Amino acid sequence: MDWLSENAWAAWLGLAAVLGAAELVSLDLVLIMLAVGALAGGLTAALGAAVVAQVLVAGIASIAMLALVRPSLIAKLHQGPELRLGHSKLIGQRAVVTRRITGLEVGQVQLAGETWSAAPYDEHVTIEPGTTVEVFEIRGATAYVHPVPELGGD
Known part of the structure; x- marks a missing residue:
């Protein structure tokens, strides 16, 4: 258990990698936003914060990415060039x-x-x-x- 508490950043990094790989299959831009949250949790762990703080930072970052970044990316992806025929x-x-x-x-x-x-x-x-x-x-x-x-x- 000591190893996990000392290397929580590695667990967060692994979770981010798994979520990023899963995003390549889904292409919904949901899992990648969660992966960014996991990276934020990993950064918090690397700074030595408690597990509760890591989870809060990861959750807040994920929700922020889903609420603020994803809608504009989806809109940009669905918007194509104006086709005049x-x-x-x-x-x-x-x-x-x-x-x-x-x-x-x-x-x-x-x-x-x-x-x-x-x-x-x-x-x-x-x-x-x-x-x-x-x-x-x-x-x-x-x-x-x-x-x-x-x-x-x-």
Whole structure:
């Protein structure tokens, strides 16, 4: 019994290793939080605290990890990149007008390496060829665009 009380840190370290290995099977991020608590208990044991203090520190650290760290990790793991598929990925991109666009006449733009039919987003605007535009909306096979303001001038 003397060996265990003198080497309690080793028991805590062994428990942390077992919990860490078990986490590799479960992948729930619960056992790893308990393993961190066991490491905290082991650190407390290495500092020479009583067994009651070791258990309290391990329990508090485990609960804190489960309550504070795990939820944010789970949220981060479940949050993936925003996937924009189809025509929606073209919204916000820039294009170059290749055929005049007016409110009465559908023109064309070069967008993402393809030629698209284009209409002005504001029907009172006329957009000449060579103008850079931004895609505001896609309806069917027509891109609704608006000219990009140019800085400078003079």
